Amino acid sequence: MTALTTDRQPWRLGPRGERWFDVALVAVLALPALAFLVNESVDVGVFILLETLPLLWRRRRPALVFAAIAMASLAQVAVLDLPTSGQAAFPIALYSVARYGRPAATAAAVVVGFAAAGVASWDWLKEYDETSRAAYVSYFLSMVTVVVAAWALGALGRTREAYVAALIERGERIARDAEQRVELAAQEERARIAREMHDVVAHGLTTIVVQADGARYAAATSPETAGRALATISETGRQSLTEMRSLLGLLRSDDTGTAPVPTLSDLPRLVAGEEGVSADLPGADVQVPPGVGLAAYRIVQEALTNVRKHAGPEARARVAVRVAADAVDVTVTDDGRGATAPDDGRGHGIAGMRERAAVHGGTFRAGPRAGGGFEVVARIPHKGATRGVAGGSKQ
Structure with a gap:
């Protein structure tokens, strides 16, 4: 809320208060007319009423009211010799x-x-023959002072009203702008959460489906392989649930949703759970801004999800993440189907990866490789990095 909606707002009469004020003003000014009418000074009483009653419409028809009162005053000068x-x-x-x-x-x-x-x-001075010119000038200047004072007060009130109206309009505009900024921020947050949910669900479910299929085929011939696949399914499910609780916590008013988000240091663990994936992660132990680390992690995660979904059952992938002085370079390649991979047109993975890179002013490229397979390349700028806890890599 703006300052104009607080107790410091300038005091102003409302429309009803203005009407009652004008009625009271006319009643006070017209009250002497009753005394003159009772004492048989009808002409004086009538002129008082003619000069005061038009004030009831002074706010809506100010020029017309002034003209009526001026004409009544002029008529009074012709009829009466004294002011009223x-x-x-x-x-x-x-x-x-x-x-x-x-x-x-x-x-x-x-x-x-x-x-x-x-x-x-x-x-008013013509009855006094001995009146000097100086007395006339003095009387005239006194009345001119009243005229100037009335005009100055009116102009000041007009300026003040315009100023207050401008402040109110500015406050309303600021409030509208603030509401729009809040709405845009909410939309951006919803889009961010949607991207996070897509990455978590797509990666987790794809891993679970692939491992479940492998466990089913290996159950009869290789129980140990089936056991490892089931263990991977269990670990992937728990990790996905943890990340989903963190995201859903942002949507609950009674939950702060402060669970840690993935960073570069989580990449070795992500790659370690993948079959047929080799990694070169010299930058996994470097601390970068949280948003940059999360974007790099999600791009790798989504790229590996696409490998499992589209590259083919025997495809192998390689992940390379390097942290330069001003950017994080992410490359994920595979030797799978490449341009011949089936695409149902319903996925949002590549669009999501491109959006994550663009948010930080980075670049993104994804497409089939000339020698076969598919390649994802992203460069995410950052403002600085520091060496942290050493990570790992899987060769």
Whole structure:
């Protein structure tokens, strides 16, 4: 929420409060008219009402209200020789034009106010023959001061209202922008979790299916091989469940989902569970930013999943991960079917790997090799690396 929605918000009357305020103002100014009407000074009472009642519409029709009050004041000058309390409505009407009216109407109202100050000064002092010019000028300047003050207060109120409206609009725009940023962040997080879930499920289930098929064929002739396959199935299942719990924890309000995510140091363990895969992992013991390490791990994981799914049962693969001063280079190759591998068009593996590399400003390339097989090459930039706990490699 913005500061304008807190207790420090400028105090303002609402539409209903403004109506009641105008009614109260007119009631106070028109109250003396009752005394004149009761005392048979009907003309004075009528002029007070003519000058004050239009103020009820001063916010909606400021120019028209000012014109009505100015004409009533001019008529009063022609009929009465003395001012009345109703003429207090004149500067209020001028203030209303400056506050709610157009600039042209405001300028005309100020000119009329100056003229009214001169006419009123002459009318109210003409009965005194000994009145000097200095007294007339003094009286005129006093009334001009009232006109200028009414205009200045109206202009100041108009400026303040415009400023507050601009602040409110800016606060609403900031709130909308914040909501959009939160929504975009949520969409990015959902896409990230979807990629993670795809990698975990695809890798785990593919490994389990391949090992289960091997165990089924080896059960009768080689119980030891079947036992190793079942052990691999068990280990892969547990690892996949652990990673899925970590991801699903991000979606639960009562779970922080802070289980560690895979990094480069987990690559030896990933490769060790694969049959027919050799590895060159000199960078597995290097600490890189977590996002970079996770991206490299997932690219290797997805590439090996594609090897098992598409390269063929006898295919062999090789994984190479090297950490340079400014990037992590990942290469996964196999000697399988390559361009002749079947593709049902429903997979998202290559697109996911490309997205992971692009998120970090890296490059990605995947396709059949000229001599047969398939190759995945990714380069993921990073801002620095440090040597950590030594990993392993499988040759």
